[in-house]
Amino acid sequence: MMLIFLLKSTACLTIFLAFYKLLLERESVHHFKRYFLLGAMVASFVIPNLVFVEYIDTVGPTMSSFSPNMDGLIEQPVPQHSVFDWQLLFWMIYVLGVVGFGLRFLANLSRIRLRIKKHPKFKDNFVTKVLLSQSLPPHTFLNYIFLNRKQYEENSIPQQVLLHEETHAKQRHSLDIIFIELVQVVMWFNPLIYFFKSSIKLNHEFLADNAVIKKEQDHSQYQNTILSYLSNETYQSVGIANAINYSSIKKRFTVMKTNTSKKSFVLRSFLLLPLTALLLFGFSEHRQIERESSFDQIVEMDLLENGKVALGNKTVHLNEVPKMLRQNYLQNYDAREIKVKINSLRPVHYNTITQVSHAIRTTGIDAIEIVAEEVVMDEAQFEENIPITSKTTLLNANQMTVVGNEVQLQQSATREEMKEYNTLAKKYNDMDRDHMVIQKKEVMRLKEIYGKMSKKQRADAEPFPDFPSPPPAPPAPGATKPPMPPSAVKNIKEAKPVGPSNPPAPPVPPKPVEHIKKMAAKGATFMFNGKEITAKKAIEIVENNNKINIDSRGSKGENPIVRLSVDPIEINN
Numbered sequence: 215m216m217l218i219f220l221l222k223s224t225a226c227l228t229i230f231l232a233f234y235k236l237l238l239e240r241e242s243v244h245h246f247k248r249y250f251l252l253g254a255m256v257a258s259f260v261i262p263n264l265v266f267v268e269y270i271d272t273v274g275p276t277m278s279s280f281s282p283n284m285d286g287l288i289e290q291p292v293p294q295h296s297v298f299d300w301q302l303l304f305w306m307i308y309v310l311g312v313v314g315f316g317l318r319f320l321a322n323l324s325r326i327r328l329r330i331k332k333h334p335k336f337k338d339n340f341v342t343k344v345l346l347s348q349s350l351p352p353h354t355f356l357n358y359i360f361l362n363r364k365q366y367e368e369n370s371i372p373q374q375v376l377l378h379e380e381t382h383a384k385q386r387h388s389l390d391i392i393f394i395e396l397v398q399v400v401m402w403f404n405p406l407i408y409f410f411k412s413s414i415k416l417n418h419e420f421l422a423d424n425a426v427i428k429k430e431q432d433h434s435q436y437q438n439t440i441l442s443y444l445s446n447e448t449y450q451s452v453g454i455a456n457a458i459n460y461s462s463i464k465k466r467f468t469v470m471k472t473n474t475s476k477k478s479f480v481l482r483s484f485l486l487l488p489l490t491a492l493l494l495f496g497f498s499e500h501r502q503i504e505r506e507s508s509f510d511q512i513v514e515m516d517l518l519e520n521g522k523v524a525l526g527n528k529t530v531h532l533n534e535v536p537k538m539l540r541q542n543y544l545q546n547y548d549a550r551e552i553k554v555k556i557n558s559l560r561p562v563h564y565n566t567i568t569q570v571s572h573a574i575r576t577t578g579i580d581a582i583e584i585v586a587e588e589v590v591m592d593e594a595q596f597e598e599n600i601p602i603t604s605k606t607t608l609l610n611a612n613q614m615t616v617v618g619n620e621v622q623l624q625q626s627a628t629r630e631e632m633k634e635y636n637t638l639a640k641k642y643n644d645m646d647r648d649h650m651v652i653q654k655k656e657v658m659r660l661k662e663i664y665g666k667m668s669k670k671q672r673a674d675a676e677p678f679p680d681f682p683s684p685p686p687a688p689p690a691p692g693a694t695k696p697p698m699p700p701s702a703v704k705n706i707k708e709a710k711p712v713g714p715s716n717p718p719a720p721p722v723p724p725k726p727v728e729h730i731k732k733m734a735a736k737g738a739t740f741m742f743n744g745k746e747i748t749a750k751k752a753i754e755i756v757e758n759n760n761k762i763n764i765d766s767r768g769s770k771g772e773n774p775i776v777r778l779s780v781d782p783i784e785i786n787n
Contacts, residue, residue: 224406227404229493233485234247244417248414251413262498266499268502319395326355326358343359343361344360345366346363377425377429394407510547512555514556532569536577539552539574539579550578553579553583555583557585558587561586562590564591627668639678643677730753731753734752738766739775763781765779
């Protein structure tokens with residue numbers, strides 16, 4: 215595992231460093247580069263440790279077959295342990311390196327502390343200047359600026375150099391150095407750390423140079439000052455402090471003349487997004503954990519008619535189910551520990567399943583199973599891909615019935631149809647009712663258009679003509695009269711054939727709307743084109759369409775069923 219982490223972190227460091235060297239190092243966005251270098255190092259160690267977990271539900275516990283074959287057991291090789299433990303050797307070398315670099319870091323801090331303690335110093339604004347007797351270059355650590363005493367007293371140190379060092383102190387560049395030094399102690403064996411350290415220190419020089427140029431407004435004079443000052447002196451190393459570095463002068467002078475445009479900076483910054491995404495995808499860990507579908511509590515309920523559910527010893531409406539689950543189960547169990555099983559002895563539509571599942575999932579419960587004798591769904595729903603996961607409803611049905619998609623009824627007549635209707639209706643309304651000349655084709659067309667019209671169209675249109683009932687035709691010998699055609703205005707049903715003896719007319723049957731209201735009062739279940747609807751919706755459908763076919767079953771019983779359809783209803787006795 216450690217080796218994999220080192221390989222991944224090294225790869226991230228390499229990619230980030232290459233990005234910096236190619237696209238950022240010579241640009242003038244020094245503050246951005248500072249945080250990029252620090253952030254890149256942190257990200258290179260964090261990304262390999264990121265673990266994205268995906269939980270996979272299993273049907274049951276995974277069982278592995280085992281055969282007590284003694285031959286198989288004998289043939290398995292026994293691991294041989296090496297006499298020399300190479301892993302222990304590597305760990306010993308690593309620890310020695312950490313100790314060595316740690317002592318080196320502490321020694322550098324100790325030397326700085328002794329310089330501050332043993333040499334005269336004075337506070338100047340926000341910094342403390344320490345005057346050294348050694349021939350060391352001006353350098354900075356935290357808020358301390360270390361200067362050669364003789365040069366300082368002789369005023370031989372240029373003001374630009376002093377401003378340069380003050381910038382190091384003001385911008386707290388020493389904190390970056392301390393960070394990289396600690397990383398170096400832990401990752402002393404990784405050469406990329408040294409490249410990052412060098413880049414961070416060089417960028418500190420860019421930042422200090424930029425501060426001096428902004429104040430002096432003459433980078434040529436500043437360059438000459440640095441060259442003349444450094445060429446006359448020979449210095450030793452100052453450890454972890456920020457100091458003027460002669461070896462980086464050429465690159466610093468080049469960057470001084472660079473001025474990065476805002477457009478270029480924005481473009482280079484946006485490139486970091488796909489780069490970071492690539493590293494996250496490539497070097498983080500993706501782990502799949504199997505989660506057995508075992509539940510501490512299984513709640514069973516029965517799906518009844520009229521949108522009601524039997525839960526325990528109570529019968530509640532569907533919208534009350536979440537409340538019942540929270541009160542009786544979720545107070546003692548976590549939602550992930552509960553499975554809801556719904557039983558239905560009657561055919562259930564897929565839309566009802568969706569409604570039930572949504573209501574239950576509002577509580578946080580995802581495991582839902584519906585057991586039904588028959589599940590009805592439309593063609594479009596049947597064609598959908600319905601995977602069985604913890605986020606879907608498990609269907610367990612003895613029979614799956616697929617019906618055609620619902621017919622979308624026309625809600626209003628067209629302009630041409632309204633014009634045709636008004637012409638025909640006005641024609642017959644202007645006639646004398648007792649002397650009407652009626653054409654069957656025109657009457658049927660009036661009824662067809664009138665059935666399509668909305669309430670507003672009917673109110674604005676010509677009144678439907680009051681057609682007189684046709685006279686009864688003389689019956690043929692031994693035959694009964696054919697039924698009379700309906701009257702649309704009075705909603706008269708087909709009359710019974712009139713026999714030769716002219717019996718009294720039967721009572722007028724109730725209007726369809728009155729029949730629906732009567733069945734609603736009995737608690738009937740209403741179905742429209744195979745889909746369960748409310749009584750209110752059934753009344754609305756009958757009122758708006760006089761061509762609805764109605765079939766009532768069990769109207770004299772306690773649980774009648776009323777079927778509505780725009781198509782003829784097939785009655786199976």
